[in-house]
Amino acid sequence: MKSRIQNIFLTLLLFLGGIITAQTVNVGELFITSGTTMSTVGAMDNKSSGNLFNDGEFILYSHYNNDGLVSFSSGSHSGITRMIGSTGFQQISGTMPMQWNDAEFKNNSIQPAFHLSNEVSISGTADFKQGIIDDDEYGGLLVFENKSKHINVSDNSHVDGKVQKSGQEDFTYPIGDKNKYRFAGISAPKEILSSFTGKYFFEDSNALYPHSQKTKEIVLINNQEYWTLDKTAGNSDVMLTLSWDETSTTPADILVSPQTSIHIVRWDEAQNRWIDEGGVVDSDKKTVTTPVNVSGYSVFTTARVDDGIVLPCSTLTVFNAVSADGDGKNEYFKIGGLTECSADNTVEIYNRWGVKVYDTVNYDSNGNVFRGYSEGRTTISKNEMLPTGTYFYIINIKYSGTTPQVIKKSGYLYLTRN
Structure with a gap:
């Protein structure tokens, strides 16, 4: 009971407009109610005995560690966690996952700005204003729950590493690598318990997945970038969309005319070769989409395919x-x-x-x-x-x-x- 009273007192102190400059530690119950703002300049540490519920506005100017419970009230959609830095990177760490409603990432002091070694799930909207979230190097995971979304993703603010999407809506993954935002997208799964995890690699896949091992219709495989998409829960399948950027990451010989020859190819582990998943090109959006659900998961990239022999007929x-x-x-x-x-x-x-x-x-x-x-x-x-x-x-x-x-x-x- 003593720790509970202590945390309530601390909460009231912060609500009255104070900003704590030293490390803030929660060992009991801490509630940030709707319409209320709490700020910490020093690192925030929610201990294993701590329960932190954010239905208001929680601004963190330094690191955020969680070994207890971080969530928001059931049915509440008002809470927002703002990671705002100006003097260096911010660690998002801990042994227990965090559940945030809305989130804002804004740190222009260093790249990557956010070192994510914990699991953070977003139920509302994630606003990528400034700063790259690195969960690749630090082993964390950013999860978008059913009906969640993101805004303002760019080269300057995205996820370098894995992003997981749960639920049954179509989704564009806010992923990139080496300061380049290169999204992939999936169609809406049929099951609400579906989950798919995506990641982007700005590197040649040939060393791990030889480009010489491919089906005969594949002429040329992208040698500068690839994506992974894994089914992590559920039985639904999806169509996949990949993007291109002729100014930075995508080889020019993949994008030459006719662009209808651009397809998505997948490394098939059972066949030990690249196979064609098909492709419907949208030149305005700079994307290619499989015409049907993919036949498997793991490693994907773009390629040029031979449209086939010349038929003894007029053009379709x-x-x-x-x-x-x-x-x-x-x-x-x-x-x-x-x-x-x-x-x-x-x-x-x-x-x-x-x-x-x-x-x-x-x-x-x-x-x-x-x-x-x-x-x-x-x-x-x-x-x-x-x-x-x-x-x-x-x-x-x-x-x-x-x-x-x-x-x-x-x-x-x-x-x-x-």
């Missing part, structure tokens, strides 16, 4: 807009020249979560065209009208010439209902 024309509104225009997904190329073809369409909503063989041979309804042998919600949005298509064209091959084309499809 894909009309990637479907407006199923009954006006007679763009009523179905039209693919000009497909039958001329090969009657032996398949068409698959997936939603933004990587779920197949349409498939057929020998497309448009007997009225089997995509009109905005879920149809196929293995699709969900059969015969239901699909919602307005962006979908992905995959066209597989089987060519049985002198060298039989399957040519795969993929891209975005836009569906509107009115």
Whole structure:
């Protein structure tokens, strides 16, 4: 009881506007209520017996160690922890994970500004104003919980190391390496208990994952950067998005025209080689996305692939807009020249979560065209009208010439209902 009273007294002292310059130690219960600000200039140490609940504003100008409980009240969304430094790096350490609602990282005195050796989970918004969080060198982990997000990520403020995302929303990883922010993104998993961990490496993957060991359609593998994505909880799978930056990290020979040849490739440990995961390029956003859920996890990077042999037909024309509104225009997904190329073809369409909503063989041979309804042998919600949005298509064209091959084309499809 004595320690509890002592901590309540200390809390009141700080709430009245004082700033403690020496180390602040909590051994009992410390509550920062909504609308209240607490600041520490010296290091903050929450001992194993300490319970710290932050529903207000907690400003730390130095290190933050936790060996007890750091959290916020159930149902509260008002708490924010501000790591603000000006005289050197700030350690975020301890033996017990911390649970923060909102967070602000702002330290322009040194890079990396934050040495993360503990696990910190964010339930609200993390604001990356200034300073890199290094959990790679120090063994920590930054976790974004379900419905959490981040803002203001840049070369000057991101995570150098691993970031874990839990929940069922799509997510862009605020990751980088060697002072370069190079994000990766995932589509929304179907299960709320899903968890995926991402990391970026600004280095050549060839020494660990030989670029000479690859499937035949892969022509050139990015030799300056790679990412890892691991499934750490749940059974859901995701589509993966990788970014590029022609001014700093991504080799120019990967980005040459046509950019449709840029795909995502994955190192397959079972096959001991790189395999093609496909790619839908968005040149404006400088990203490439797998058209469907990835077939496995671990190591990924960008590459150029051979689009295949020249088919004995005119160039395919894909009309990637479907407006199923009954006006007679763009009523179905039209693919000009497909039958001329090969009657032996398949068409698959997936939603933004990587779920197949349409498939057929020998497309448009007997009225089997995509009109905005879920149809196929293995699709969900059969015969239901699909919602307005962006979908992905995959066209597989089987060519049985002198060298039989399957040519795969993929891209975005836009569906509107009115």
